[in-house]
Amino acid sequence: MANSERCFDLRKGDAHFKDEVVRAAGGETLTRCFACGICTGCCPVSEIDNRFRPSSIIQMVLLGQREELLKSPIIWYCWQCYSCSFHCPQGVKFASVVRVLRYMAVDEGFVSAELMEKLHDIEISVRKVRRRILDEFFEAYEKTGHIPDQIDDIFEKSFLIKDSFSEEI
Amino acid sequence: MAKRKKRKLEPPGEVKIGVYVCHCGHNIASVVDVERVREYASRLPGVVFARTNMFCCAEPGQAEIQEDISREGINRVLVAACSPRLHETTFRNAVKAGGLNPHFVEMANIREHCSWVHWQERERATEKACELVAMGVAKLRNAFPLEDRRVPVTRRAVVIGGGVSGLKAAFELANMGHPVTLVEKESQLGGKAVELWQNFDNGQPLRCLVEPMITAVSLNPRTRILTSSKVLNLKGFIGNFEVEIRNEKQSIVEKAGCIIVATGYDFFPPRGNPRYPYASLKRVLTTPELESLIRDNFEQRDGAYNESGSLRYSDGSKIKTVAFAQCVGSRESGDSCNRYCSRVCCLVTIKQSTILAKHFGCNVVVFHRDIRVLQKWHEDMYQEARRAGVVFIRAQLGDVRQDGDSLFIIAKNEVENGRLEYHVDMMVLSVGMVPARDSLELKDVLKIPLSDDGFFLESHPKLHPLETSMDGIFLAGACQGPKDFRESIVTGSGAAAKAQCILSKEELLLDGLVASIDTETCIGCGLCARECPYGVIEMVKVEEEVKGKARVITAACKGCGVCAGVCPTGAADTLGFHEESIMAQIEVALEKNAGEKILAFCCNWCSYAGADFAGVSRLEYPPSLRIIRVMCSGRVNERFILKAFELGAGRVLVAGCHPPGDCHYISGNISFKKRYPKIKKKLEKKGYNPDHFTLAWISATEGPQFQKLIQELDSGLRKGK
Numbered sequence: 001m002a003n004s005e006r007c008f009d010l011r012k013g014d015a016h017f018k019d020e021v022v023r024a025a026g027g028e029t030l031t032r033c034f035a036c037g038i039c040t041g042c043c044p045v046s047e048i049d050n051r052f053r054p055s056s057i058i059q060m061v062l063l064g065q066r067e068e069l070l071k072s073p074i075i076w077y078c079w080q081c082y083s084c085s086f087h088c089p090q091g092v093k094f095a096s097v098v099r100v101l102r103y104m105a106v107d108e109g110f111v112s113a114e115l116m117e118k119l120h121d122i123e124i125s126v127r128k129v130r131r132r133i134l135d136e137f138f139e140a141y142e143k144t145g146h147i148p149d150q151i152d153d154i155f156e157k158s159f160l161i162k163d164s165f166s167e168e169i
Numbered sequence: 170m171a172k173r174k175k176r177k178l179e180p181p182g183e184v185k186i187g188v189y190v191c192h193c194g195h196n197i198a199s200v201v202d203v204e205r206v207r208e209y210a211s212r213l214p215g216v217v218f219a220r221t222n223m224f225c226c227a228e229p230g231q232a233e234i235q236e237d238i239s240r241e242g243i244n245r246v247l248v249a250a251c252s253p254r255l256h257e258t259t260f261r262n263a264v265k266a267g268g269l270n271p272h273f274v275e276m277a278n279i280r281e282h283c284s285w286v287h288w289q290e291r292e293r294a295t296e297k298a299c300e301l302v303a304m305g306v307a308k309l310r311n312a313f314p315l316e317d318r319r320v321p322v323t324r325r326a327v328v329i330g331g332g333v334s335g336l337k338a339a340f341e342l343a344n345m346g347h348p349v350t351l352v353e354k355e356s357q358l359g360g361k362a363v364e365l366w367q368n369f370d371n372g373q374p375l376r377c378l379v380e381p382m383i384t385a386v387s388l389n390p391r392t393r394i395l396t397s398s399k400v401l402n403l404k405g406f407i408g409n410f411e412v413e414i415r416n417e418k419q420s421i422v423e424k425a426g427c428i429i430v431a432t433g434y435d436f437f438p439p440r441g442n443p444r445y446p447y448a449s450l451k452r453v454l455t456t457p458e459l460e461s462l463i464r465d466n467f468e469q470r471d472g473a474y475n476e477s478g479s480l481r482y483s484d485g486s487k488i489k490t491v492a493f494a495q496c497v498g499s500r501e502s503g504d505s506c507n508r509y510c511s512r513v514c515c516l517v518t519i520k521q522s523t524i525l526a527k528h529f530g531c532n533v534v535v536f537h538r539d540i541r542v543l544q545k546w547h548e549d550m551y552q553e554a555r556r557a558g559v560v561f562i563r564a565q566l567g568d569v570r571q572d573g574d575s576l577f578i579i580a581k582n583e584v585e586n587g588r589l590e591y592h593v594d595m596m597v598l599s600v601g602m603v604p605a606r607d608s609l610e611l612k613d614v615l616k617i618p619l620s621d622d623g624f625f626l627e628s629h630p631k632l633h634p635l636e637t638s639m640d641g642i643f644l645a646g647a648c649q650g651p652k653d654f655r656e657s658i659v660t661g662s663g664a665a666a667k668a669q670c671i672l673s674k675e676e677l678l679l680d681g682l683v684a685s686i687d688t689e690t691c692i693g694c695g696l697c698a699r700e701c702p703y704g705v706i707e708m709v710k711v712e713e714e715v716k717g718k719a720r721v722i723t724a725a726c727k728g729c730g731v732c733a734g735v736c737p738t739g740a741a742d743t744l745g746f747h748e749e750s751i752m753a754q755i756e757v758a759l760e761k762n763a764g765e766k767i768l769a770f771c772c773n774w775c776s777y778a779g780a781d782f783a784g785v786s787r788l789e790y791p792p793s794l795r796i797i798r799v800m801c802s803g804r805v806n807e808r809f810i811l812k813a814f815e816l817g818a819g820r821v822l823v824a825g826c827h828p829p830g831d832c833h834y835i836s837g838n839i840s841f842k843k844r845y846p847k848i849k850k851k852l853e854k855k856g857y858n859p860d861h862f863t864l865a866w867i868s869a870t871e872g873p874q875f876q877k878l879i880q881e882l883d884s885g886l887r888k889g890k
Contacts, residue, residue, distance in 0.1 A: 007589070007590040007591075007592075008589065008590065008591050008592070009591075009592040010490040010492075010532050010534065010591055010592055010593050011489060011490050011575060011592050011593065011594060012592075013490065013532050015530065015531075015532045015558065018558060019558070031555050031556050031558065032555070033555075034540075034555070034561060035561060035562060035563055037583075059560065059562065059582075062558070062560040063532075063534065063560055064532060
């Protein structure tokens with residue numbers, strides 16, 4: 001997990017790591033990065049969790065930190081919204097790059113295929129929860145005619161309908 | 170004050186002045202009552218008539234002046250219009266074409282210094298305009314004709330420095346047909362370029378570029394090459410220099426019409442600098458040292474460029490990971506480093522890091538602040554480096570420590586906002602350029618100024634980048650500031666072209682605005698000779714006189730008038746801005762309500778231009794100001810100040826260029842600054858309030874500062890303090 005003090009032993013770095021990423025479908029744009037940090041600046045995940053930073057991940061790839069990166073949970077935190085890719089002045093498609101890293105993590109045995117599937121499920125569930133929260137919100141609004149101010153209640157309610165939620169999955 | 174004898178320079182013949190008051194469309198006429206100014210002017214002594222004109226500078230306006238010269242017989246012309254800095258040359262040429270001496274024109278600046286800055290006070294603006302015209306007329310009544318100087322030219326050149334730019338300049342001049350002497354302090358030609366391996370534009374070995382130039386210059390029958398030689402002394406002036414050159418064997422004096430300085434640069438030395446304690450660690454190299462290391466590695470491979478193999482350090486160990494540190498010695502504050510960007514280090518790093526990544530399979534990280542590449546094709550090189558896998562990280566280097574055979578680097582990464590640590594095999598310091606060690610010595614020999622950063626100072630950063638403040642001495646290459654190979658070549662050719670402008674002529678025509686020293690009133694004190702920024706006043710022995718007399722080397726004089734500023738007797742004077750004419754202006758300016766006025770002496774180049782800029786920007790200030798233009802603040806003599814207070818001036822201001830470097834005449838401003846406290850004391854002695862006398866520095870762009878200064882002086886004046 002990335003934190004504010006990290007150590008890169010470049011002597012142990014894998015110079016070919018970035019070449020492999022570039023060769024993989026989706027990784028082609030990696031070396032265009034000139035480290036401006038816009039990707040991190042516009043990332044909705046970074047906004048609420050500064051452990052996750054696209055620019056930091058790109059730098060780790062460039063510095064050949066294969067093992068540290070592929071075994072790290074951090075590559076699974078990307079939301080795949082492609083916001084970074086739209087904003088990047090150099091046209092780096094980070095969201096695609098991170099998918100390459102995820103497949104590499106599985107291929108190279110850092111993560112099991114099963115875990116990857118589970119993570120995929122989680123993403124779907126999150127989207128469903130989001131939909132449900134919005135449903136609850138608008139329902140309450142329609143009923144009362146006021147903008148609901150107790151958002152926490154709505155959250156709780158959405159999570160409580162657990163049974164049907166699991167069923168849908 | 171020593172007693173002054175009457176000078177012999179008398180204006181010739183009857184003075185018949187024609188006054189032309191310009192409307193400048195609405196620029197003047199919408200504020201100033203032009204008709205009233207015309208009527209006022211026509212009643213001034215010496216004025217034959219006064220006319221108004223919509224645009225004096227336009228062709229019909231100029232034609233009218235020329236017609237009046239022939240039909241009405243006027244022999245002086247006053248144009249009340251814009252700043253003389255804008256159109257003085259226009260009207261000088263116009264009257265010259267009309268048959269008058271071009272110095273019989275004077276301009277009253279009723280636009281920049283009046284209508285544009287007093288647009289809310291029409292009545293007072295019109296009064297001021299009348300007085301400005303009267304001041305101009307007073308100066309004209311005292312004017313006398315000036316002749317251009319003719320100076321013969323020695324049609325040879327001396328080039329100091331045998332590096333790339335010096336070689337190019339010598340080569341061009343020799344090809345134009347002029348004999349050239351090339352002086353090089355080292356035992357061989359080629360300068361820094363031959364010490365380095367590849368050029369960064371296309372990877373060609375620099376030797377392949379420089380050797381043919383050396384051969385071409387050496388083989389040219391018009392060149393004389395003096396290696397292991399130094400310039401020891403310089404005498405003379407534009408067109409007529411005598412350069413003393415010495416080497417181990419001999420001392421030579423070369424005559425030359427002009428001199429090209431191309432003494433180049435040195436690399437910034439990081440070792441021993443407190444800012445870079447890690448520079449002395451093992452496996453920390455500078456970029457030129459890495460250049461040699463790469464060259465040695467290629468030579469060991471028999472020059473096989475594409476064969477990959479490891480980079481080997483001088484002790485034979487393999488280097489796999491390299492970190493570059495950018496801006497070493499550049500873009501820093503503090504005494505131990507330079508403020509400027511050295512312009513080439515980014516590209517040197519890009520070139521070297523690409524080679525390391527591509528041909529030696531190295532893992533390369535570049536710690537930088539920004540990557541600055543200048544030429545249009547350099548961006549491609551930057552892209553190529555990134556494609557080759559060089560990682561550019563925006564980071565501030567913290568500490569670097571030795572860790573066995575490798576290095577441990579701590580850097581604060583700006584994008585990641587965290588302290589990161591890196592282990593690498595080798596670190597390269599991308600060092601910038603500093604002025605060549607001996608430029609200080611040479612500066613004293615050639616009497617050309619250095620800029621704050623120690624490089625030779627060009628006479629104007631945009632308009633005259635190859636000239637120095639000394640006419641006939643030009644700059645080429647990195648002695649003026651960091652330059653790459655290509656720019657050195659460009660400036661070498663450019664300096665040769667500037668030299669050709671002199672050497673192509675048998676004689677030079679220089680303007681007549683020079684100092685003259687009246688031998689009868691000169692008391693031989695030698696003050697002028699000491700203060701002359703160009704050292705062109707000499708003391709000559711005269712029979713029966715103990716102290717001798719000062720004499721101006723007219724051909725070398727630049728007309729600043731510092732000599733006239735310091736002269737205790739008024740023997741030294743400047744033609745075009747001579748004492749009588751300035752005294753006459755002071756008298757007229759202070760004729761009415763002297764106590765309510767600010768009388769200012771502004772130097773032509775900075776402060777007068779700064780006042781013009783305030784006008785152009787329409788920055789209002791009180792109309793109590795009367796400006797007298799002088800070429801340099803150093804020309805202002807204490808007699809002017811005393812005279813102004815004698816006449817009851819409310820405030821007196823002297824404004825010049827910012828010291829030390831801004832003066833158009835090297836150090837005229839500093840000369841006046843030295844006199845300033847003494848004049849204050851003298852004022853106090855005579856019973857005037859010394860606080861009413863102010864010295865200020867205003868640059869040509871400081872319109873707002875000029876406005877503020879005048880506002881402050883005026884409010885002080887009104888409060889009666």
